[in-house]
Amino acid sequence: MKKFIIERNLPSAGNMTTEELKAISKTSVEIVSTMGKGYSWIQSFVTDDKIYCIHIAENKDDIRKHGKCGNFPVNTIEEIRYIIDPSTAA
Numbered sequence: 001m002k003k004f005i006i007e008r009n010l011p012s013a014g015n016m017t018t019e020e021l022k023a024i025s026k027t028s029v030e031i032v033s034t035m036g037k038g039y040s041w042i043q044s045f046v047t048d049d050k051i052y053c054i055h056i057a058e059n060k061d062d063i064r065k066h067g068k069c070g071n072f073p074v075n076t077i078e079e080i081r082y083i084i085d086p087s088t089a090a
Helices: 018-034 060-070
Strands: 002-009 040-046 050-057 076-079
Touching (some): 002 060, 018 040, 018 060, 060 076
Antiparallel strands (some): 002 050, 002 076, 040 050
16 A cells, blocks of 8 residues: 545635534544555644645555546646655654
8 A cells, every 4th residue: 555645626625614624534534444455544733725645645646536526636647656754754
């Protein structure tokens, strides 16, 4: 399995209500549960006009399928090659 970051252009994403965020989260979880593979949604980061999501999947096509089923925009998909943080400098 590979880890990906997905960029979703969603104008005014940062203004979504708690209920709206809950609804899209619920939709995502429901779709993941029906995909029947080792597909996982890890977390998402909401900014003013975008949502960046971390998913684990076999390939980019599975991510596109998830987006299509949930009516989520998928503007870019990048495979995460490495994760670094302050401890990497040690």
